[in-house]
Amino acid sequence: MTIGDMTQFGSMMAGVMFVFAMVQRWLPAEFRNHFQRYFQRLINYIYPYITIRFDEYQVDEFERSVAYIAIDKYLSTHSSNGAKRLKANVVTGGKSFFLNMDDYEEVTDEFQGIKIWWSSSKSISEQRVLFTYGDNDERRCFKLTFNRKHRDIITKQYLHHVLDEGKVIDVKIRPRKLYTNNTRTMWSHIMFEHPSTFDTLAMDPKKKKDILNDLMTFSKSKDYYKKVGKSWKRGYLLYGPPGTGKSSMIAAMANFLEYYIYDLELTSVKDNTDLRKLLIQTSTKSIIVIEDIDCSLDLTGQRKKKNEDEQKQELLLKMEEGTNKKDSSLTLSGLLNFIDGLWSACGSERLIVFTTNHVDKLDPALVRRGRMDMHIELSYCCFETFKFLAKNYLDIESHELFATISPLLNETNMTPADVAENLIPKSTEENGESCLKNLIKSLENRKEAARIKADEELKQAKRDKRLVKRCKKAMNKVIKMVKS
Numbered sequence: 001m002t003i004g005d006m007t008q009f010g011s012m013m014a015g016v017m018f019v020f021a022m023v024q025r026w027l028p029a030e031f032r033n034h035f036q037r038y039f040q041r042l043i044n045y046i047y048p049y050i051t052i053r054f055d056e057y058q059v060d061e062f063e064r065s066v067a068y069i070a071i072d073k074y075l076s077t078h079s080s081n082g083a084k085r086l087k088a089n090v091v092t093g094g095k096s097f098f099l100n101m102d103d104y105e106e107v108t109d110e111f112q113g114i115k116i117w118w119s120s121s122k123s124i125s126e127q128r129v130l131f132t133y134g135d136n137d138e139r140r141c142f143k144l145t146f147n148r149k150h151r152d153i154i155t156k157q158y159l160h161h162v163l164d165e166g167k168v169i170d171v172k173i174r175p176r177k178l179y180t181n182n183t184r185t186m187w188s189h190i191m192f193e194h195p196s197t198f199d200t201l202a203m204d205p206k207k208k209k210d211i212l213n214d215l216m217t218f219s220k221s222k223d224y225y226k227k228v229g230k231s232w233k234r235g236y237l238l239y240g241p242p243g244t245g246k247s248s249m250i251a252a253m254a255n256f257l258e259y260y261i262y263d264l265e266l267t268s269v270k271d272n273t274d275l276r277k278l279l280i281q282t283s284t285k286s287i288i289v290i291e292d293i294d295c296s297l298d299l300t301g302q303r304k305k306k307n308e309d310e311q312k313q314e315l316l317l318k319m320e321e322g323t324n325k326k327d328s329s330l331t332l333s334g335l336l337n338f339i340d341g342l343w344s345a346c347g348s349e350r351l352i353v354f355t356t357n358h359v360d361k362l363d364p365a366l367v368r369r370g371r372m373d374m375h376i377e378l379s380y381c382c383f384e385t386f387k388f389l390a391k392n393y394l395d396i397e398s399h400e401l402f403a404t405i406s407p408l409l410n411e412t413n414m415t416p417a418d419v420a421e422n423l424i425p426k427s428t429e430e431n432g433e434s435c436l437k438n439l440i441k442s443l444e445n446r447k448e449a450a451r452i453k454a455d456e457e458l459k460q461a462k463r464d465k466r467l468v469k470r471c472k473k474a475m476n477k478v479i480k481m482v483k484s
């Protein structure tokens, strides 16, 4: 029997039920209960099936249902062989694809010797909502049909099995995506294929281990967060000079946990309402990043003042739109609410990462522990970091020139980005040794430049001191003259 047959049979049964309801109305009250019981038995005997429906979008939800996504993935690997019409979905950045049954198809599955029927269908939403569902207004659903005598096994075991396996498959095959809010309230994305991993990131090995442990623990702590009554999210503050690997670390985190990245550009966000709209569209298993947070907000938490041209342009735009609504703006409290207010509880399993070059400029409320749970400093290149880069870029683990490089790194401030740049061969004639020599030259130039700058500053300080002395002398003379 196919699901199509079952559906036809179901419609027929609906007709019978209608007739039953009509007949029941005319029966004397004392016969009604008996009639109802026997009729139900008869129905169960003829049509012993139960159908459960799983909608792609549930009422009042803007994200695709987790159950629907998991079932979709589960069926793609378990039952797509049985479908006659299939849909191909490109995954992992176009490198592979998975097949799933097309709309209005049906497949069968087996669990502990029990036969289960799955079917897919779709409908067009009549209601236009604030946020569109997916690419259009189509809403899909899966229907699961099984014999009622297996109800317990299906609802208590099979469904858990489908959801768990589907989620694992989803994480494995979903391509990494990098989202950005280039319009006020909508995200757009590109495929994220950043090659940075914790294996390529040069930093103190103990620190790296701590971060990896922290991330791993977080990703496995669903029950713990539920138990302690906290939403399942964690904040990281990455700080350090430009070129020390903050962005590379975010990419490594995303690759390690297989999360999406939402790169939130605060300057494009008009007000707290827009921020909330963006937040509720972010998916679980994601990293929300606000880079250079010190450049987006000033110390009072208000957005940086727009320059005159920007203000004029905005005014023109408003005049064109015919709006004179008072402009409300993004505030620090809006941002804090975004991180850990009630709104942050929609969706789960999310990291929030701030990066800054000037940690001392940030409002303490923004980065206090509990909000930004882990503060990670990325700093200038030390000898250990250099050795890691030399191994990664040149396959060199030790070299006599290391003895020259080590003290130079202590005496200068060179970022891992600059060291890495020197270690990349620029022509086919260059080899590892010449790259190391290039680095030494660059470090020496930097050391010399720093020495000249320090000399200059010293000379300037001396000049200033002499000037102050002369001014004081002149002032004293004037005071004496005035007194006499």
Ligand SMILES: Nc1ncnc2c1ncn2[C@@H]1O[C@H](COP(=O)(O)OP(=O)(O)OP(=O)(O)O)[C@@H](O)[C@H]1O
Pocket: 200, 201, 202, 203, 240, 241, 242, 243, 244, 245, 246, 247, 248, 249, 357, 416, 417, 418, 420
């Ligand atoms: N710690 C590091 N380990 C390995 N490579 C690094 C590291 N730091 C920097 N690099 C290299 O330098 C490049 C620039 O680094 P990245 O963009 O991650 O620095 P950043 O701290 O985010 O800088 P900014 O503050 O300017 O955004 C990277 O693409 C990477 O090749």
